[in-house]
Amino acid sequence: xxxxxxxxxxxxxxxxxxxxxxxxxxxxxxxxxxxxxxxxxxxxxxxxxxxxxxxxxxxxxxxxxxxxxxxxxxxxxxxxxxxxxxxxxxxxxxxxxxxxxxxxxxxxxxxxxxxxxxxxxxxxxxxxxxxxxxxxxxxxxxxxxxxxxxxxxxxxxxxxxxxxxxxxxxxxxxxxxxxxxxxxxxxxxxxxxxxxxxxxxxxxxxxxxxxxxxxxxxxxxxxxxxxxxxxxxxxxxxxxxxxxxxxxxxxxxxxxxxxxxxxxxxxxxxxxxxxxxxxxxxxxxxxxxxxxxxxxxxxxxxxxxxxxxxxxxxxxxxxxxxxxxxxxxxxxxxxxxxxxxxxxxxxxxxxxxxxxxxxxxxxxxxxxxxxxxxxxxxxxxxxxxxxxxxxxxxxxxxxxxxxxxxxxxxxxxxxxxxxxxxxxxxxxxxxxxxxxxxxxxxxxxxxxxxxxxxxxxxxxxxxxxxxxxxxxxxxxxxxxxxxxxxxxxxxxxxxxxxxxxxxxxxx
Amino acid sequence: xxxxxxxxxxxxxxxxxxxxxxxxxxxxxxxxxxxxxxxxxxxxxxxxxxxxxxxxxxxxxxxxxxxxxxxxxxxxxxxxxxxxxxxxxxxxxxxxxxxxxxxxxxxxxxxxxxxxxxxxxxxxxxxxxxxxxxxxxxxxxxxxxxxxxxxxxxxxxxxxxxxxxxxxxxxxxxxxxxxxxxxxxxxxxxxxxxxxxxxxxxxxxxxxxxxxxxxxxxxxxxxxxxxxxxxxxxxxxxxxxxxxxxxxxxxxx
Numbered sequence: 194x195x196x197x198x199x200x201x202x203x204x205x206x207x208x209x210x211x212x213x214x215x216x217x218x219x220x221x222x223x224x225x226x227x228x229x230x231x232x233x234x235x236x237x238x239x240x241x242x243x244x245x246x247x248x249x250x251x252x253x254x255x256x257x258x259x260x261x262x263x264x265x266x267x268x269x270x271x272x273x274x275x276x277x278x279x280x281x282x283x284x285x286x287x288x289x290x291x292x293x294x295x296x297x298x299x300x301x302x303x304x305x306x307x308x309x310x311x312x313x314x315x316x317x318x319x320x321x322x323x324x325x326x327x328x329x330x331x332x333x334x335x336x337x338x339x340x341x342x343x344x345x346x347x348x349x350x351x352x353x354x355x356x357x358x359x360x361x362x363x364x365x366x367x368x369x370x371x372x373x374x375x376x377x378x379x380x381x382x383x384x385x386x387x388x389x390x391x392x393x394x395x396x397x398x399x400x401x402x403x404x405x406x407x408x409x410x411x412x413x414x415x416x417x418x419x420x421x422x423x424x425x426x427x428x429x430x431x432x433x434x435x436x437x438x439x440x441x442x443x444x445x446x447x448x449x450x451x452x453x454x455x456x457x458x459x460x461x462x463x464x465x466x467x468x469x470x471x472x473x474x475x476x477x478x479x480x481x482x483x484x485x486x487x488x489x490x491x492x493x494x495x496x497x498x499x500x501x502x503x504x505x506x507x508x509x510x511x512x513x514x515x516x517x518x519x520x521x522x523x524x525x526x527x528x529x530x531x532x533x534x535x536x537x538x539x540x541x542x543x544x545x546x547x548x549x550x551x552x553x554x555x556x557x558x559x560x561x562x563x564x565x566x567x568x569x570x571x572x573x574x575x576x577x578x579x580x581x582x583x584x585x586x587x588x589x590x591x592x593x594x595x596x597x598x599x600x601x602x603x604x605x606x607x608x609x610x611x612x613x614x615x616x617x618x619x620x621x622x623x624x625x626x627x628x629x630x631x632x633x634x635x636x637x638x639x640x641x642x643x644x645x646x647x648x649x650x651x652x653x654x655x656x657x658x659x660x661x662x663x664x665x666x667x668x669x670x671x672x673x674x675x676x677x678x679x680x681x682x683x684x685x686x687x688x689x690x691x692x693x694x695x696x697x698x699x700x
Numbered sequence: 701x702x703x704x705x706x707x708x709x710x711x712x713x714x715x716x717x718x719x720x721x722x723x724x725x726x727x728x729x730x731x732x733x734x735x736x737x738x739x740x741x742x743x744x745x746x747x748x749x750x751x752x753x754x755x756x757x758x759x760x761x762x763x764x765x766x767x768x769x770x771x772x773x774x775x776x777x778x779x780x781x782x783x784x785x786x787x788x789x790x791x792x793x794x795x796x797x798x799x800x801x802x803x804x805x806x807x808x809x810x811x812x813x814x815x816x817x818x819x820x821x822x823x824x825x826x827x828x829x830x831x832x833x834x835x836x837x838x839x840x841x842x843x844x845x846x847x848x849x850x851x852x853x854x855x856x857x858x859x860x861x862x863x864x865x866x867x868x869x870x871x872x873x874x875x876x877x878x879x880x881x882x883x884x885x886x887x888x889x890x891x892x893x894x895x896x897x898x899x900x901x902x903x904x905x906x907x908x909x910x911x912x913x914x915x916x917x918x919x920x921x922x923x924x925x926x927x928x929x930x931x932x933x934x935x936x937x938x939x940x941x942x943x944x945x946x947x948x949x950x951x952x953x
Binding site for chain 1: 746819820821825827828830831832835838839842846
């Protein structure tokens with residue numbers, strides 16, 4: 194055979210290899226084909242192709258492998274078991290940028306499923322190779338490497354520590370300054386994944402000057418970037434007071450408050466998460482947020498969104514109100530209580546209701562003024578209803594009870610307390626009656642109102658064991674009124690009168 | 701003789717008596733001696749005791765006088781101390797009253813100042829309103845920007861569409877699709893079609909003709925869509941296209 198024919202054979206083989214790999218890569222992008230491909234033994238076929246002499250075959254084979262591993266964790270485990278990872282890691286340092294991108298994609302796809310797989314990636318030196326990739330010039334390689342590191346660091350603290358130990362954090366902060374939007378996004382997301390586990394990791398991230406760059410990026414119009422930036426800042430500030438103070442000192446607040454009116458709902462959610470994490474540490478930080486109008490913006494945000502997105506906002510209001518009664522009064526003034534009432538009634542989920550109930554409890558328990566504000570929003574019957582409802586979860590019931598108890602102990606607004614007389618169980622009722630017995634002896638208008646609105650009647654109908662606290666309160670209330678009125682409203686009085694009629698002899 | 705005998709017997713008697721008495725005395729001598737010693741010792745003891753009693757009485761007198769003296773001195777001291785303590789209590793109570801007033805004043809004025817709290821809450825309220833207004837403005841602005849962008853996009857899409865549908869332009873003889881005779885005025889699409897400048901449809905053709913590509917005269921500072929016709933007529937750089945073969949006009953119906 195002539196030379197040309199021999200070479201043609203090789204060229205044909207190369208063409209068919211290329212076609213195979215490209216088709217597999219295309220098929221692998223659709224999830225329904227994955228099982229079929231797996232059963233056909235695609236992994237064992239792709240593996241030698243990754244060592245092929247032609248670079249484009251290598252790259253496409255790696256891309257196909259990455260897509261396969263992305264879809265299911267069985268395949269990812271198979272990738273790990275077949276020892277493909279070491280050769281990938283080795284080639285990460287030597288090949289061209291397309292191959293590096295594809296290899297980083299494979300590592301990311303493997304690492305995303307579970308901590309054990311990430312540990313396998315770390316174990317064969319993947320982290321160091323990826324960190325080397327971060328120093329490349331090509332932005333897409335950096336993006337792929339940073340993404341893979343982010344998925345590794347996401348699972349638990351030790352993996353994040355191994356990422357940090359490989360020296361990834363300064364390089365990631367450097368990536369934040371890149372002009373490419375995608376690289377910035379991924380770098381911010383990876384930093385947030387690293388810093389979410391422990392305070393030490395967050396401190397490492399902060400020590401590399403991440404906060405200043407993140408703060409600058411808040412003014413960027415890109416919505417996805419802002420999501421990641423706020424997520425990163427909230428993960429940093431959640432650990433300790435000093436970290437939260439550092440985040441606040443970076444002067445993010447006016448811009449962050451403006452971002453609460455952003456179009457993208459996840460940007461708004463992440464801003465409110467950031468504010469919640471900052472607010473929960475100390476009263477001074479809450480004061481800073483209240484003073485710059487952050488709370489008002491969050492209350493408006495609560496009005497605009499639905500569902501799980503509201504949770505950080507609700508909790509933030511609760512945390513602010515916990516610190517001092519000044520701040521709780523500020524929450525009330527900013528019309529936080531009607532908003533919380535709306536959230537309570539609109540949200541079906543129990544954990545959201547529990548959060549709203551807790552916040553209401555924190556607002557109302559400081560002084561009678563606060564309790565009055567809560568009572569005038571007719572929240573007390575609502576809380577009682579949630580407490581009595583059998584379908585409420587344990588957590589919700591416990592929180593309702595605690596909130597009711599703490600608010601009732603300070604509530605002196607009697608019209609708000611009256612609806613509670615009718616349905617409450619005895620452990621709540623004793624607090625209600627305690628409040629009545631404190632207020633009624635001193636206020637004659639309240640006594641009149643109590644009688645005319647049927648409260649006294651209801652109190653007479655309550656049965657309590659003699660000597661119990663409930664009975665003492667009932668006695669205290671009864672002693673505020675003249676004997677005849679009490680007797681008039683006692684149950685069965687009409688029968689008593691009729692009996693007297695029977696025995697009466699006209700003179 | 702008898703008297704002698706009697707005296708002798710008396711002497712005998714006397715002897716016997718003497719002996720007897722001596723014997724008796726001898727027998728009870730010990731006892732009597734003892735008794736005598738006892739009596740004497742008792743007497744001596746009484747003497748001494750009387751003396752001691754006397755001494756004791758006098759000593760007691762001295763001691764009472766002394767004790768009275770020291771007790772009175774002590775009492776005087778106690779009185780002084782009690783007086784001092786009473787005075788101090790009084791002063792302390794007065795000082796406590798002053799401190800109480802001062803602390804109440806200080807706390808109410810500086811620490812838990814009611815007016816400061818009120819003004820703080822007022823400030824928060826005002827700031828809230830301000831922030832709400834500003835945020836509304838910002839949101840409004842953003843919305844307007846977005847609407848503007850949408851409008852521009854829509855406009856360029858319509859112009860692009862007009863460029864594609866250039867053939868639907870109405871001529872002198874035949875009114876176009878958008879220029880129905882039953883309408884009071886032509887549709888806006890018709891206006892757009894009139895404004896749009898015709899362009900060579902494909903780049904391949906332009907290269908063939910050697911045209912320098914769709915050159916819109918860019919007025920300094922104003923970004924113009926390349927398809928909007930300028931007020932200039934055809935410039936000489938463009939080759940004149942061959943006339944379209946005239947078809948018989950369709951009967952207007």
